[in-house]
Amino acid sequence: MVVHVALHLSKLFREKRGLSIFIIFVVLIIVFYSINKLFLTPRSVADIALVATQDGIIALFVTLLLIAGEFDLSVGEVFVFSGMIFGYTIPLLGPYLAFVVALLCSGLIGFTNGIIVTRLRAPSFIATLGMAFFLEGLIFVVTGGFEVTVNLSKIPFWYTLSGDLPDGLNVWVIWFALFSILTYFILEHTRFGNHVFATGGSQNSAYAVGVNTRRVKLVLFVATSVISGLVGIMSLLYYTAISPVEGQDLPLIVLAIAVIGGSSLFGGVGSIEGTVVSALTIGAIYVGLVLAGVPSYYYYSFVGALLIAIAVANEKLLKRKIQI
């Protein structure tokens, strides 16, 4: 009986890679709540949401890219670069055109990443790391190391990107929900989603049966960059300032969210549900540790340990199931 249950559970975990993070999420909620009852107050939930959604929106698209077998280390610099372009061009173009120009620049960076990876065949690790350094240099040259500031709080339109909701929440929660639903349906229920899985599962096999694998990757690099740029602008609008160093940890945090959510660094495997729960878990850890009175430095150690444990467990489970 016990063996039967164990086998059944093992099968369940292999089939649903996001399940482990879901269980960890629930356990953490219980633990943090039992340590400090303030953990589930609206204010704490809003704080969790703030941490989870900004990184989570980018992580959704990084998940698609990871499933297609690539990753993007330039998302953090695109985040700052887009905010910088937005802030600097508002006096010249007005906020609406500046917004479009910033997103176009972000898309162009993603397109360049995509071309370097798919046409010039550079590994995405190198291509996007190079792009990150290039943008970082450019950002410091233009800003001189100073923050870029913007204040559009008097214009109602911009509430849609950064406005407050009741109970300390902001609209990022809605954007995160919308992008989660969008990416979920794209991945699970469209031809493009099927091709994303195939491209990361085996690029040569996918190409051999007619999948345009280069286009899949190019589209995902562009989408990831545009979204990173959008989130950069959202962050700038919300905090009214963006620092040139703000994006430095971002690529690794979003990568960690995707991997903790069940995505494989080897491509072909991952889920949007896993990434959503993983982003919420990262937010819960951040807020939970603060409320538990643990020094904030431990946050990274906690996330790091979780990342290693889940990545190792998931790869072992997958290898046991199939011959790769």
Added chain:
Amino acid sequence: MSDSLERRNTDSSGPLLRVKDLHKYYGNTPAVREVSFELGYGEIVGLVGDNGAGKSTLVKILAGYHKPDKGEIYFKGKKVEFNSPYEARREGIEIVYQDLALISTMPIYRNIYLAFEPKRGIFIDKKTMKEEARKFLKSMGIDVDPNKLAGELSGGQRQMVAIARALMFQANLLLLDEPTSALSVYEARETLNFVSRAIKDTYRGRASAIIVSHNIHHVYSVATRILVMDQGKIVLDIPSKEMSPIEVEEYIVKITKEKASQR
């Protein structure tokens, strides 16, 4: 079935495939040169030759994986130029590679419909994909659950599912690149019998197959005609009844020795 595949017509008055003076170079090295042949409906051709003879390059050109540098391909009476494997599949040419047959991390039903997924509105019709895949695999005598990941199948099952996929889309020309090289003796025999049954019985007169193999004995068990390639050229084209596998093997050894002595 996908709408793009329903347009396929079968003009069986002429040959299924006509290849005229095909050339392909890798740098200055000719991989395929002066290759011309015709293939009729219902034929199973064994394409054999030594390593580097150009067999794989030839079938990859026919499958749209490579573009030829010179030459013409006529398929079902129409001149074709494929820019990608997708275009070749759309015309009715399917290829099954030894190691690229299926994607391990995807369920079988998703593998089967890859690149030709049926749609309902803007979404793929998963229900139809699962049901049709299950029905078709069963009709071909393959007893596997289409929800399983392809990586869970044995080598032989993977080849058979990949071949069944090709036939499910009503391929007129099935190209098999070393289909038995990674299989056990039993699995290899099962796979080749499966191809033979499909071409001779299920798809009688509608489809043909070219099987690339190192193993002449394997090919002989199903092929009706043998093409031997050497240094990119077709050097022998005979009905399989007219020469025994040993004789073909000796022929290949002889030309290989001649080539070595000329160096």
